[in-house]
Amino acid sequence: MNLLAYPVYQAVADAMRPLRTSATLQRAVLAAWPEFAASPLGRSLDAAWELLEMAGLSHARPPFGIGSVEVEGEPVEIVEEVVRRTPFGSLLHFRKAVKTPQPRVLIVAPMSGHFATLLRGTVRTMLADHDVYITDWHNPRDIPLSAGRFGFQEYVEHVISFIRKIGPDSHLVAICQPTVASLAAVSLMAAADDPAQPASMTLMAGPIDCRVNPTKVNDLANSKPIEWFEKNLISVVPSGFKGAQRRVYPGFVQLTAFMSMNANRHATSFADMHYERAKGESAKADTIRTFYEEYFATTDLTAEFYLETVSQVFQQYLLPKGELMVGNRRVEPAAIRRTALLTIEGEKDDICAVGQTVAAQELCSRLRPYMKTHHVQTGVGHYGVFNGRKWESQIYPMVRSVIHDNEPRSVRMPASATSAGAEQLSLHAMLEAEAISKAAMASAAASSSSGAA
CATH class of the missing domain: 3.40.50.1820 (Alpha/Beta hydrolase fold, catalytic domain)
Incomplete structure (x- = not known):
């Protein structure tokens, strides 16, 4: 069991939180200055801060939002x-x-x-x-x-x-x-x-x-015995959470594995989001962001x-x-x-x-x-x-x-x-209709044979 994986991840996530919060504030300040925000430089800065803002995972279930x-x-x-x-x-x-x-x-x-x-x-x-x-x-x-x-x-x-x-x-x-x-x-x-x-x-x-x-x-x-998975991929929930000390397969490990299977595609998606935001195509950038906000909401197993x-x-x-x-x-x-x-x-x-x-x-x-x-x-x-x-x-x-x-x-x-x-x-x-039809035909044929006899 990897006792350090989850605590180390959580420490890094906690350290990144002020930077992500700062990026959110920077975007808000920029939005309050619409003339500059609409300029090429303003859009480029907004796109860069957005990437930093999204540089982290969420561990709370998003709303379904189906009104x-x-x-x-x-x-x-x-x-x-x-x-x-x-x-x-x-x-x-x-x-x-x-x-x-x-x-x-x-x-x-x-x-x-x-x-x-x-x-x-x-x-x-x-x-x-x-x-x-x-x-x-x-x-x-x-x-x-x-x-x-x-x-x-x-x-x-x-x-x-x-x-x-x-x-x-x-x-x-x-x-x-x-x-x-x-x-x-x-x-x-x-x-x-x-x-x-x-x-x-x-x-x-x-x-x-x-x-x-x-x-x-x-x-x-099948590349490793089950003992390898338990030793290397299982960690414990760190203190500070209701599930502290529960043995889990962390969601961030699962997400990393999924993303590594299509790393180039994900990198391209983020590059496209930055490009579309900097170009002023907010709708296209928002579509990509919406997907990753859901994708980055992870839960442990x-x-x-x-x-x-x-x-x-x-x-x-x-x-x-x-x-x-x-x-x-x-x-x-x-x-x-x-x-x-x-x-x-x-x-x-x-x-x-x-x-x-x-x-x-x-x-x-x-x-x-x-x-x-x-x-x-x-x-x-x-x-x-x-x-x-x-x-x-x-x-x-x-x-x-x-x-x-x-x-x-x-x-x-x-x-x-x-x-x-x-x-x-x-x-x-x-198939049901076909079965009924065949049964009816068989019955008719039987009746006909009986009558002929």
Whole structure:
């Protein structure tokens, strides 16, 4: 365990705080002198101070900031409310008053160094047609040791608890890392014949089977034994925080690892922000800044959750090998028979490559074929699967269609909620119609043969 990493980082962050505060003040003074601020030199100084202002991380969750959404052509106010809270996470409900009941959906957010607000765009898109809940994980550095441990088992138990709180016939959408825990949760619920089993489960860009098309992330996880990760990457929360002395995988380490994978792209983004700000193109600079304000809001991971995930998911491949245990219960996806499955992958995903998520289709071997759907989205990387233009125009209509097709008839979405792309029959409906048609033809043929005889 690296006892110095976190304290040293915090000392550097504390030392940088006055410089960043000074840069903020300099920008404010400059803004109060509009004639100079609008000059080439003024814009250049403002751009430079902005880079210094952003030279640090935040460890507090940013707001979702979704005040309202349009539902059936009318703006509807969104009110955030916590409907279940534990020391490690909250079940957050985006409550809204609508005339027609909407499908209840739990979005399971990753616990991978960023807050659930990284999925703000995903939530905003889904809110128009769904009653949305999300797993809002807390920062371990703010959780006292007295709260106990939080490992892979506790993660799965939280997902099950949240699903039960939302109630039967809800839907689950898991993005990236939690696809494994979510599949495990639904498998255990199915094995126990839990009445709260979700009606559908969407797994997006997740490491269900990392043996398929290994990426740099997978190679890194297998480059060292798990003891190396514990010795070199695990640190303790320094004094001065509620979670002091808790063993964690620091968020700043995770962010550094992510950024190093695309260092040139990030450097270019900051250079572009400086250039656009100095040129006077504030809108373009603001877009880049908004992204990095969210990206630089980091959260730690408990040591047990991080090490168990690396070991069980990325090194031992326990789920696809049929060896994953949650407590004393074996995870058997074949137990799932009532929950429709949609898996989605991105063609250019360099974190969870094509083939890793679709592995869930084979694991859920007792699901009828018409209850399984898979989609590979061309032209998108990891984040493009759940954010951006292609998510909204091509991926989301499919997610919505699967949820709609598996809703109890009493709470089906109104026809007006479907887009032009979603108006076509889903694969589920097409296969079901085909099966009915074949059965009818077989029956007719049998009747004809009987009559001829």
